[in-house]
Every structure is written in C-alpha cells, then in structure tokens.
Amino acid sequence: MTRFLLRLVFLLALPLVLLGLWWLASDDSTNPFWPPLRTILTTFPDVWTAERLRADVLPSILRLSAGYAVAAVVGVAVGTVIGSYRRVRALCEPVLEFLRAIPPPVLIPVIMLFAGIDDTMKITVIASGCVWPILLNTVEGVRAVDPVMAETARSYGITGAARLRNVVLRSASPQIFAGLRQALSIAIILMVISEMFAASNGLGFTIVQFQRGFAIPDMWTGILVLGLLGFVLSVVFQLVERRVLGWYHGLRASARRSP
Amino acid sequence: MRGTNAVLGATGLAVFLALGEAVPRLGLVKEAYFPPVARIAGALGDELSDDTFWTALGDTLTGWALGLAVAVSAGIVVGVLVSVVPYLREATASTIEFLRPIPSVALIPLAVLLYGSELRSVLLLVIYASFWQVLVQVLYGIQDLDPVADETARSYGLGSWARIRYVLWPTALPYVMTGVRLAAAVALILTVTAELVIGAPGLGARIAIAQNSQAVPEMYALIVVTGLLGLVINVGARTVERRALAWHQSVRGEVAV
Numbered sequence: 001m002t003r004f005l006l007r008l009v010f011l012l013a014l015p016l017v018l019l020g021l022w023w024l025a026s027d028d029s030t031n032p033f034w035p036p037l038r039t040i041l042t043t044f045p046d047v048w049t050a051e052r053l054r055a056d057v058l059p060s061i062l063r064l065s066a067g068y069a070v071a072a073v074v075g076v077a078v079g080t081v082i083g084s085y086r087r088v089r090a091l092c093e094p095v096l097e098f099l100r101a102i103p104p105p106v107l108i109p110v111i112m113l114f115a116g117i118d119d120t121m122k123i124t125v126i127a128s129g130c131v132w133p134i135l136l137n138t139v140e141g142v143r144a145v146d147p148v149m150a151e152t153a154r155s156y157g158i159t160g161a162a163r164l165r166n167v168v169l170r171s172a173s174p175q176i177f178a179g180l181r182q183a184l185s186i187a188i189i190l191m192v193i194s195e196m197f198a199a200s201n202g203l204g205f206t207i208v209q210f211q212r213g214f215a216i217p218d219m220w221t222g223i224l225v226l227g228l229l230g231f232v233l234s235v236v237f238q239l240v241e242r243r244v245l246g247w248y249h250g251l252r253a254s255a256r257r258s259p
Numbered sequence: 260m261r262g263t264n265a266v267l268g269a270t271g272l273a274v275f276l277a278l279g280e281a282v283p284r285l286g287l288v289k290e291a292y293f294p295p296v297a298r299i300a301g302a303l304g305d306e307l308s309d310d311t312f313w314t315a316l317g318d319t320l321t322g323w324a325l326g327l328a329v330a331v332s333a334g335i336v337v338g339v340l341v342s343v344v345p346y347l348r349e350a351t352a353s354t355i356e357f358l359r360p361i362p363s364v365a366l367i368p369l370a371v372l373l374y375g376s377e378l379r380s381v382l383l384l385v386i387y388a389s390f391w392q393v394l395v396q397v398l399y400g401i402q403d404l405d406p407v408a409d410e411t412a413r414s415y416g417l418g419s420w421a422r423i424r425y426v427l428w429p430t431a432l433p434y435v436m437t438g439v440r441l442a443a444a445v446a447l448i449l450t451v452t453a454e455l456v457i458g459a460p461g462l463g464a465r466i467a468i469a470q471n472s473q474a475v476p477e478m479y480a481l482i483v484v485t486g487l488l489g490l491v492i493n494v495g496a497r498t499v500e501r502r503a504l505a506w507h508q509s510v511r512g513e514v515a516v
Contacts, residue, residue: 011353014350033372033373090268091267101490106455106463109478188364189452193455193456196456208367227365230365
C-alpha cells in the first residue's frame with residue numbers, strides 16, 4: 001500500500017507542481033501572448049465542443065490513420081522484398097538513403113501539384129513521409145533474421161507464406177516496431193503541417209486560424225489538444241507494442257537475468 | 260563483394276535517374292508537374308551559381324547547428340542531473356513521458372506570435388524536437404550502468420565527479436551518440452519545416468517561394484538539395500559516432516566481422 005502511494009506521489013508530484021507554477025506565474029499576466037492558465041482552461045470547453053471535435057478533430061485523425069496505414073503496409077511489404085534479396089538491397093540502397101534523407105514536409109508542395117489540396121493530398125503526404133523509417137527498419141530486421149533459425153525452418157519444410165509469417169516477419173517485428181514508432185511522430189507532424197498549408201478543416205487548420213485571428217487563449221487550447229493527441233497516440237502505440245512484442249520483451253528480460 | 264555492391268548501387272541510382280528522365284518525357288506524368296531530371300539538374304545549376312541560394316543554405320545550416328548544439332548540451336546536462344540526483348528519475352518520469360510525444364509543430368503558432376519569422380522561431384521548434392531525442396537516450400544509457408563497475412569505482416574512493424567522468428559517461432556514450440544522430444536528422448526536418456511554414460529565411464522559405472511562383476524545376480532542385488543535405492548529415496553523424504566509439508565493443512565487433 002505504501003509503495004503504491006509512493007509511486008502515485010512520484011507519478012503526480014512534478015506535473016502538479018509544474019501546473020501550479022504555470023497557474024501562479026500566469027495568473028495576473030497581462031501579456032496577450034501568455035494568457036493566464038485560468039483563462040485557457042475556461043476557454044477550453046467553449047472551443048472544443050462536440051461539434052468541433054466531429055468537424056475538425058475527426059477528419060484529422062482519419063487522415064492520420066489512413067496515411068499511416070498505407071505507409072505501414074507499403075513499408076513492410078517493400079521492405080520485406082528488399083531485405084530478402086541481397087542484390088536487390090544493394091541495388092536500392094543509395095536511392096533509398098537519399099529518399100529517406102529528404103525532410104518529409106518539403107514533399108507537400110510537390111504532392112500538392114499532383115493531388116491538389118483535398119484529402120488525397122494529405123493522406124499521400126503522411127504516407128510518403130512515414131514510409132521510409134518503416135521500410136528501412138523492415139529491411140534491417142529482415143536482413144538480420146537469425147540464419148540458424150532460417151535454416152532450421154527450411155529443413156522442417158516451412159516455406160512460403162508460413163515461413164514469411166512465422167519466421168521472417170516475426171523475427172523482424174522488433175525492428176519493424178521501432179520503425180513504426182518513428183513513423184508515428186512523423187505522421188503527426190505531417191498531419192498538422194499539411195493542414196496548415198491548405199485545408200478547410202482539421203486541427204492544424206483550426207489552430208492557425210486562431211493564431212491569425214489573434215484568438216490567443218483559443219490557440220493555446222489548440223496546442224493543448226495537439227499535445228494530448230500526441231500523448232494519447234503514443235500510449236496506444238505502447239499498448240499495442242507491448243501486446244505484439246510481449247514475447248520479445250520477455251525474452252530480453254530473461255536473457256538479462258541469466259547472463 | 261563490396262565492389263559488386265558499389266556497382267549495383269550505382270546501377271540503381273542510374274536507373275532511378277533514367278526513370279526520372281523517361282517518365283515525364285514519355286508523357287506518363289505531366290511535365291509541368293514533374294520535369295525531367297535534366298531540367299531539374301539545369302535548375303540546380305542555376306541555383307548553385309546564385310548568391311541568394313548560398314545565403315539560404317547558410318541560414319538553414321545555422322538554424323540546424325545552433326538548435327542541435329543547444330538541444331544536445333541541454334539533453335546531456337539534464338539527463339545526467341536527473342539520473343544522478345536521487346529520486347529525480349522517478350519523479351520526472353511521468354512528466355517526460357507526457358511532454359516527449361507532444362509534436363513540436365504544435366508550437367508553430369506560438370513561435371509565430373512570439374518571434375515572427377526570425378531565427379528564434381526556428382530554434383524554438385528545433386530545440387524542442389531534438390532535446391527529447393537526446394534526453395531519452397541519455398536516460399536509457401545511464402540506466403544501463405554496470406553496478407559492479409560503479410561499486411568498484413566507489414570502493415576505490417572515486418568521488419561523484421570522477422565517477423560521472425570515468426564510469427557513467429563511457430557507459431552512456433554509445434546511447435548519447437545514437438541520440439545525437441537521431442537529433443541531427445530531426446533537427447534538419449524541423450529547420451526546413453519551420454522555414455517552409457513560418458517563412459524564416461532559408462531553404463524551406465525558398466521552396467515556398469518557388470512553389471508560389473510556379474517555378475517547378477527550381478522547387479525540385481531545392482528539394483534535391485535538402486535531400487543531399489540530409490544525406491550528408493546522416494553520413495556525417497554515423498562517421499562521428501564510429502570515431503567516438505572506436506573503443507566500444509559494438510563498433511569493434513562490426514569491424515572484426
């Protein structure tokens with residue numbers, strides 16, 4: 001019980017202190033850019049109504065998931081092919097290194113040329129930015145499949161789809177998840193940026209609207225919503241990862257205990 | 260083996276460039292949207308002989324380097340402090356886990372209001388994004404500290420400072436280097452993004468201008484430049500990492516194989 005309480009104190013103490021400091025420091029603030037936290041919090045429910053959540057937050061999240069899903073499927077599929085054949089890998093490596101190094105937001109003007117400014121553009125932007133970390137990590141993971149395991153599987157006659165699912169992808173999955181995690185933060189960046197560029201709804205659009213209209217407390221609530229979205233997505237990701245990679249973390253922990 | 264790989268890589272690059280030339284020429288995509296590689300190369304040549312291009316490149320590199328330097332030093336100092344001071348690690352864990360995933364682009368409106376399109380807005384975004392990369396790696400690295408080595412150092416009478424210098428730092432260095440490498444890439448992304456969206460002077464702003472004036476080949480040329488810049492930064496960071504860790508097993512093992 002005491003240990004539980006202690007953990008609770010550790011968990012909550014600093015966030016509460018920081019929020020308290022923010023509250024006190026900003027309470028009599030007259031600087032228009034740093035409104036009192038009290039004002040921001042009272043503005044929050046007025047701005048983020050159910051209507052706004054449906055009209056702005058939902059489209060953003062749908063674009064984000066669509067782009068991310070496309071990137072995950074394409075990245076893992078292409079990455080598995082490239083990683084499985086040494087020559088293909090050597091052929092593609094320099095081009096991939098270059099394409100990965102392009103900062104993804106500069107693709108927005110290019111994709112706007114092709115896809116206009118509708119949802120296709122945003123989904124393409126998100127997908128084309130997220131695909132590289134997933135693809136390159138899949139290549140690395142597939143390449144690093146334990147040769148003993150691969151040959152054991154072969155001598156047991158495990159081939160084709162079963163081999164792909166149970167041997168190759170399974171042993172590459174820790175790497176793939178590392179790529180998916182990197183891609184998630186890129187996806188959020190691209191979602192916001194693409195909506196700031198050209199959109200008629202969405203989180204990025206709304207926040208920039210607030211800023212241009214000098215609705216500063218509203219803008220601050222938007223920043224808070226974006227922060228919460230980033231936090232929630234990363235928690236969801238961790239939950240999924242813990243489930244899918246449970247076997248791997250268990251393996252690592254037991255390997256560490258018995259050196 | 261390495262020779263074949265290099266030949267294959269060069270072939271891949273050649274095929275990529277040839278496709279870039281052929282696809283618009285054959286009319287598969289509109290030339291107005293995707294100019295052939297030769298025209299992009301021409302535009303790149305024009306850019307390279309333009310003084311304002313080099314100023315823009317300099318601005319981008321300044322933002323990147325300053326932001327990265329501040330983020331790395333702050334990340335290391337805070338990371339070591341949080342790990343060394345008793346109970347601080349436990350007390351800050353929840354705050355770090357909450358602040359880290361906040362996308363730095365959420366700060367764009369704030370940066371615009373506070374600093375306009377100055378270098379300082381770029382720095383705000385770059386530092387916020389790269390700081391967490393370094394901090395988290397430093398924290399992991401110090402957690403990895405071998406208790407036997409630490410207790411040996413203690414029983415030999417090393418003070419806290421000497422233990423930080425000779426036990427903690429070498430343990431954490433591989434992680435710090437990973438953090439710096441990741442942060443370098445993230446810092447470039449955020450520098451260019453900030454320039455593109457906010458309009459702070461630099462390559463990003465130049466891309467935005469090219470886009471608005473329908474100068475499509477120039478736009479592609481500038482994007483290629485940012486890609487090459489990213490490539491140089493990635494390769495450079497990996498080289499620095501290898502040099503700084505030449506003594507470390509993970510690197511020594513790689514060389515031996």
